[in-house]
Amino acid sequence: MRAHEPAAPMNRRSLFKMIGMIAGSAVMYEAMSQLGHAGESGYSGPIRLEGDPKGTSVLILGAGLAGMTAALELRNAGYKVQILEYNDRPGGRNWSLYGGDTYTELGGFTQHVQFAEGLYLNPGPWRIPYHHRAVLDYCQRLKVQLEPFTQVNYATYLHSSKAFGGKAQRYREVQADFNGHVAELLAKAANQSQLDQAVTQEDKEVLLEAMRTWGALDQNYEYKKSLSTSERRGYVSDPGGGLTSTATPSEPLALREVLQSRLWWGLTAGHIYELQSSLFQPVGGMGMIGRAFGRELGNLIRYNAKVTGIKQDERGVTVSYQDSRSGGPVQLEQAQWCICTIPASILSQIPMNVAAPMKSAIDALSYDAAIKVGLQFKRRFWEQDESIYGGISYTDLPNALIGYPNSRYFDDGPGVLLGAYTFGPNAVQYTAMPPEERIRRTVEYGSQIHAQYREEFQHGVAVAWHRVPWTLGCAGHWTEELRAQHFDNLCAIDGRIVLAGEHASRLPAWQEGAVLSSLDAIRRLHARVLAG
Amino acid sequence: MDHWVALIGIAGLAVSSGCIAASAVDINAGSYAQQTGEELYRGICQGCHMPDAQGAIGAGAYPALANNKRLIARMYPISVVINGQRAMPAFGTDLSDEQIANVINYVRTHFGNHYKDAVTAASVKAARR
DSSP: OGGGSOOOSSOHHHHHHHHHHHHOHHHHHHHHHHTTOTTTTSOOSSOOOOSOOTTOEEEEEOOBHHHHHHHHHHHHTTOEEEEEOSSSSSBTTSOOEETTOEEEOTTSOEEEOOOOTTOEEOSSOOOEETTOHHHHHHHHHTTOOEEEEOSOOTTSEEEOTTSGGGOOEEHHHHHHHHHHHHHHHHHHHHHTTTTTTTSOHHHHHHHHHHHHHHHTOOTTSOOOSSHHHHHHHOOSBOOOSGGGOOOBOOOOOOHHHHHHHOGGGGGSGGGSGGGSSOEEEETTOTHHHHHHHHHHHGGGEEOSEEEEEEEEOSSOEEEEEEETTTEEEEEEEEESEEEEOOOHHHHTTSOBOOOHHHHHHHHHOOBOOEEEEEEEESSOHHHHTTOOOSEEEEESSTTOEEEEOSSSTTOSSOEEEEEEEEEHHHHHHHHTSOHHHHHHHHHHHHTTTOTTHHHHEEEEEEEEGGGOTTTSSSSBOOOHHHIIIIIHHHHSOBTTEEEOSGGGSSSTTOHHHHHHHHHHHHHHHHHHHHHO | OTTOOOEEOTTSOEEOSSOOTTTTTTOOOOOOOOOSHHHHIIIIIHHHHOTTSOOEESSSEEOOOTTOGGGGSTHHHHHHHHHOBTTBOOOTTTSOHHHHHHHHHHHHTSTTOOOOSOOOHHHHHHHOO
């Protein structure tokens, strides 16, 4: 197969780098745009902060991806940087929980994570789209090893408690049957001349051909039980070898059943730009990115520092903080500039002398509810019994989905599933329960899809984002109205303070948004510093 | 992806737009079936304000609703529940007038609060903008 691929004497990356060196970044950006690259996430390669900042000091609040991106790039550009971080680890919402970890949420509910060696839950982000070029680039630069994240897996389930007697259907069956029936309907309408207003005779012929191919229709443009429809939806018994090799085709679900089940809804996730293949995850947990940044920055990060006040004047910024574990005396840190990545939900409670436009923007942003529950089972029954290797099953139950691990396939030992990941009212109600109740219910919901749950369940961990002490929610809840009114004011430099983070981006809840907002903020800050 | 249009969940429930990029397609967001004030407090409010209504403190804080003097003015909790305030999300679109009145009446007569002047569904309706 490789022989058919065109030879690539120079890859795009080195081409861009060369253009950048010879012609400067504007021309490089132009070249990348023409090749369809730069527009993808607004990232056009490592930031270049040219000119000497002469040791200008910048205090960064928060060691999440936004804060650490700023620290890394400003340090490299010659700034004196310091980060204050509430937690005792780098990463912020870039976070994985492993066996041996202890997590205490607001209210004092403490969970001791007992996952087996190497297994984890990503309470926050868990997938990186291929076009989130900034995050991917930092992974490469920081040597964070990536592996495929499977969004769409045809062997997973779509489940409705109100359809098919509550029996989960395979994704491939629902997809084949939905496509097949819709193709048949459209072909029928075309053949009965009902589409003559919309398509020419010439187009109609192609449409019919397309419907037959897309929907696996027979020569009469009908979608029905056959070996060729089973090629899409799967067989009752697969074709094999030798004397027992005859395949038994499967019976498609009826059109009405497919429609009324609403399981077709679950087919759309992978159509979304951000969830299209390829997606990636760091080997060993999403938190590996935060760890890598943390290693790179070393003692530039002061951990366990709870910010209690931010005060600026014409010369600089003074931040007061306390030990986040023990309280204790208020300490001060000063710098000429401040990049604040503290979530708006918390920043709105911290005294800070910024002008009304930024203050109003911070106060206007509430945070969405989200919960995740990780469940460890004695064995990977989804692989061993059901041939599901990674991917996601969707359900109308309150746990919303089951995410299967996208690594360590065929392992004989235990495995950790994402047993619940939900938003909105379901997440709010999950949050109101003690962790053990969230886990109990998640096992109960999941056992309606996988009967093995009851027998194989070992241990669970539940993270509800409104109970996370350092975010008070999952991500900034922007609406179009709020954006129109406040977004520019949130992002603009106020005196000597600029904000960054996913909340200061148009990719809310995505790590890419946090990194891009940070790069945008330091670019503007750098220009201001050089201008004197 | 703040321009995401409302999606229809498997359960046939409309999912609010402008939610979370990573999530909108993943969600079956559900709804609030609780009706009495106590059910609503246990099902929603205690997530942040805690089962004893004492609130909680981390990097930021959730205020205590217990012995809360600001609850004396009925309009204050009505406005906060409907519209949200800072970290407090708005519940105006997800809860009915009756549900909002019931939960406010529950909080204003429990946890050391003894405000006798009940909030009515009509006053919640009137307060909606």
